[in-house]
Amino acid sequence: MEKTNKVNKTILGVDPGTTLMGYAIVRSEGSKLELLIMGVIELKKYKTHYEKLSKIYERVDSIIKEYKPEELAIEAPFFGKNVQSMLKLGRAQGVAMAAALSNGLPIFEYAPKKIKIAITGSGSASKEQVAKSLKLELQIKDMPKYMDATDALGAAVCHFHQTKFINQIAKSGSSDWKSFIKNNPERIVNRNP
Numbered sequence: 001m002e003k004t005n006k007v008n009k010t011i012l013g014v015d016p017g018t019t020l021m022g023y024a025i026v027r028s029e030g031s032k033l034e035l036l037i038m039g040v041i042e043l044k045k046y047k048t049h050y051e052k053l054s055k056i057y058e059r060v061d062s063i064i065k066e067y068k069p070e071e072l073a074i075e076a077p078f079f080g081k082n083v084q085s086m087l088k089l090g091r092a093q094g095v096a097m098a099a100a101l102s103n104g105l106p107i108f109e110y111a112p113k114k115i116k117i118a119i120t121g122s123g124s125a126s127k128e129q130v131a132k133s134l135k136l137e138l139q140i141k142d143m144p145k146y147m148d149a150t151d152a153l154g155a156a157v158c159h160f161h162q163t164k165f166i167n168q169i170a171k172s173g174s175s176d177w178k179s180f181i182k183n184n185p186e187r188i189v190n191r192n193p
Helices: 049-066 083-102 112-120 127-138 147-172 177-183
Strands: 009-015 021-029 033-042 069-076 107-110
Touching: 009 049, 009 147, 021 049, 021 147, 033 049, 033 127, 033 147, 049 083, 049 107, 069 083, 069 147, 083 107, 107 112, 107 147, 112 127, 112 147, 127 147
Parallel strands: 009 069, 069 107
Antiparallel strands: 009 021, 021 033
């Protein structure tokens, strides 16, 4: 389910979790990106996993209805060794996706490494480095207490950069890298001077 990629849009970013779920809304206008809101959904006080899933759905649905994003960018779960934790995280992600789908939003999923590369240029960047880069890029004065919120913001900003890049390729009228590089020399960075 994919909408036309346009440059002016509102994106909901989500970092799935069962204790804290991060969310962020960004609005793009051309190449300018503005943070509208970011925060966390606190789930510690709910006793059962099913209560947490219900709260995730309700809160994501209400954020969508209030801010009317056009797309959801969600961080893919990191595969760890604890199977039970992965199952719970996958359910949390699925419920957030279901809330988006019930509101007609297309979903774009990004691996944590891809988000780090899009934000910092390094797939091995720390959460703190990602947060610092986001703070600089969006000129955020006060960063949130929890990194789950900045992780969600990272997913939204990653999606913005991906969409912008795809639009630039489409505008260049080429479908191959050689043509894109030839038509966009300002986008090429020599990493080994």
